[in-house]
Amino acid sequence: MAASSEPQALDYDAIIIGAGISGLYQLYRLRELGMRVRVLEAGTGVGGTWYWNRYPGARFDSESYSYGYSFSQELLDEWHWTEHFSPQSETLRYLNFVADKLDLRRDIQFKSRVSAAHYNDEGRSWNVTLEDGSHFTSRFLITAIGPLSAPTMPRIPGVESFKGQSCHTARWPHEPVSFEGKRVAVIGTGATGVQTIQEVAKTAGHLTVFQRTPNWCAPLHNGKIGEEEMREIRAGYPEMFKRCQETFACFLHTPDPRGTFEVTPEEREAFWEKLYGEKGFGIWQGNFRDMLIDRKANALISDFVARKIRQRVKDQAVAEKLIPKNHGFGTRRVPLETRYYEVYNQPNVTLVDINETPIERITPTGIKTSGAEYEFDIIIYATGFDAITGSFDRIDIGGAGGLKLKDKWQGGPKTYLGVQVEGFPNMMMLMGPHTALGNIPRSIEYNVEWVTGLIRHMREQGLTRAEARPEGVKSWTDHVVALGEGLLSNEIDSWMTGINRNVDGKTERIIARYSGSAPAYRERCDRVAAEGYKEMNIG
Numbered sequence: 402m403a404a405s406s407e408p409q410a411l412d413y414d415a416i417i418i419g420a421g422i423s424g425l426y427q428l429y430r431l432r433e434l435g436m437r438v439r440v441l442e443a444g445t446g447v448g449g450t451w452y453w454n455r456y457p458g459a460r461f462d463s464e465s466y467s468y469g470y471s472f473s474q475e476l477l478d479e480w481h482w483t484e485h486f487s488p489q490s491e492t493l494r495y496l497n498f499v500a501d502k503l504d505l506r507r508d509i510q511f512k513s514r515v516s517a518a519h520y521n522d523e524g525r526s527w528n529v530t531l532e533d534g535s536h537f538t539s540r541f542l543i544t545a546i547g548p549l550s551a552p553t554m555p556r557i558p559g560v561e562s563f564k565g566q567s568c569h570t571a572r573w574p575h576e577p578v579s580f581e582g583k584r585v586a587v588i589g590t591g592a593t594g595v596q597t598i599q600e601v602a603k604t605a606g607h608l609t610v611f612q613r614t615p616n617w618c619a620p621l622h623n624g625k626i627g628e629e630e631m632r633e634i635r636a637g638y639p640e641m642f643k644r645c646q647e648t649f650a651c652f653l654h655t656p657d658p659r660g661t662f663e664v665t666p667e668e669r670e671a672f673w674e675k676l677y678g679e680k681g682f683g684i685w686q687g688n689f690r691d692m693l694i695d696r697k698a699n700a701l702i703s704d705f706v707a708r709k710i711r712q713r714v715k716d717q718a719v720a721e722k723l724i725p726k727n728h729g730f731g732t733r734r735v736p737l738e739t740r741y742y743e744v745y746n747q748p749n750v751t752l753v754d755i756n757e758t759p760i761e762r763i764t765p766t767g768i769k770t771s772g773a774e775y776e777f778d779i780i781i782y783a784t785g786f787d788a789i790t791g792s793f794d795r796i797d798i799g800g801a802g803g804l805k806l807k808d809k810w811q812g813g814p815k816t817y818l819g820v821q822v823e824g825f826p827n828m829m830m831l832m833g834p835h836t837a838l839g840n841i842p843r844s845i846e847y848n849v850e851w852v853t854g855l856i857r858h859m860r861e862q863g864l865t866r867a868e869a870r871p872e873g874v875k876s877w878t879d880h881v882v883a884l885g886e887g888l889l890s891n892e893i894d895s896w897m898t899g900i901n902r903n904v905d906g907k908t909e910r911i912i913a914r915y916s917g918s919a920p921a922y923r924e925r926c927d928r929v930a931a932e933g934y935k936e937m938n939i940g
């Protein structure tokens with residue numbers, strides 16, 4: 402145990418940044434190892450994504466029961482999901498239930514936003530500083546900061562001048578907001594905008610949607626879950642979680658082994674009708690295996706969904722605006738919806754295509770485009786996130802010898818298994834760049850267990866420093882980049898390719914996501930553990 406300070410001299414054995422789904426589970430697992438752990442959380446409560454994203458209409462679009470934690474029989478036995486796709490309020494209640502049940506709160510420090518984290522070579526430890534200036538030392542730093550947690554406002558002049566109520570969806574107030582009779586604007590039509598729009602349209606006096614790029618949306622088909630159905634779901638948990646372990650992206654849905662052109666046009670149409678009529682992500686995640694790599698296959702499914710939009714929207718000029726023209730179905734994240742397209746048939750809803758009439762400025766009373774001036778009581782910014790690396794960029798992370806993570810990742814992240822970065826010893830990332838995202842809690846459980854295994858190994862062996870080797874980083878990063886080749890989604894601007902024009906330096910596409918299968922990812926990581934982590938520099 403050379404050149405390391407005594408563990409007791411450090412404030413903690415591990416600091417975890419974030420009390421969302423990853424942070425909560427990591428805390429639980431490290432506590433089991435008998436470690437002194439502190440979770441630093443910016444919010445006033447647990448839940449991460451589900452704490453912050455309280456906007457109207459926010460809900461899961463993965464089946465609730467496939468999204469909860471699987472590791473504890475007690476949690477599975479006691480929790481009752483009331484809808485197939487639970488609303489944010491229920492999901493947040495669930496995460497609070499988990500925190501209480503596992504007695505997690507006593508190690509979580511709320512209202513504690515981390516501003517900096519610097520590695521200390523000599524002490525083999527991290528110095529973590531909060532925005533209020535307080536700081537702590539710890540052997541390990543575990544980032545549980547989420548891939549979509551740094552919201553971005555649009556760069557439109559005058560945003561600050563608006564006199565009415567305005568809010569980014571990820572910073573929605575805790576108090577209810579009434580739209581009854583109000584003039585409401587929504588800017589943004591991603592998964593968040595779509596959920597917001599369909600909810601606000603129910604009561605707003607008038608809703609005006611400002612759309613830059615339409616997305617391909619598909620029906621969610623939500624429904625209530627009664628006692629009897631919940632009993633069946635509980636009985637089926639072992640089989641369901643086993644299936645999630647086997648599918649490509651840990652969803653209940655996985656690509657159909659057939660190619661689009663291996664079936665007759667009638668069979669194809671019937672299959673797509675079936676998927677369009679079924680719950681959840683099937684149409685995206687359970688479609689023909691070539692849908693996201695073969696241009697002709699992709700054009701056909703896009704045409705199918707376009708026909709659906711034309712059937713659902715009465716005014717065909719509006720329908721055309723809602724049909725994406727610059728990307729094919731599934732090449733961006735597919736928002737799942739409930740009567741989203743029908744919203745545009747309502748007399749209280751207007752769609753403004755801001756490619757035709759760009760927004761010039763936000764005014765004290767509303768929004769001015771090149772074509773008109775609109776007055777609003779409420780402006781909702783559903784303008785998304787500085788995704789994947791954005792939450793890292795917002796913390797001054799310095800590694801060995803003062804190396805900055807932001808500099809290290811210029812031009813795109815470089816990681817070892819998506820968990821470690823060379824030059825940043827003892828820093829482990831949960832849901833960092835280059836990990837398998839998919840059905841996030843399933844991926845999180847694996848990520849946390851792998852990190853826990855590494856730390857357990859180090860403690861058992863009396864080791865105090867773990868760092869990825871340069872060749873390990875190169876080979877994993879090359880592998881992730883190679884996996885992304887030929888994917889149509891990597892030819893398109895979206896948060897998945899790291900594009901966000903509201904942030905400096907985020908205008909070039911990068912490969913930030915692992916796009917191989919989750920089973921292959923786990924196999925690779927399991928092998929590293931089975932071989933005693935000899936691929937890493939541990940001492």
Ligand code: NA7
Binds near residue numbers: 589591
């Ligand atoms: P997204 O999917 O990144 O969507 C953001 C939306 O905001 C999108 O429609 C953008 O249009 C629009 N946007 C962003 N900036 C502007 C400006 N300046 N002017 C007009 N419109 C703008 O974020 P979400 O929150 O919906 O979803 C993120 C993920 O969270 C989602 O995929 C789920 O996985 C959970 P653009 O497409 O860039 O033209």
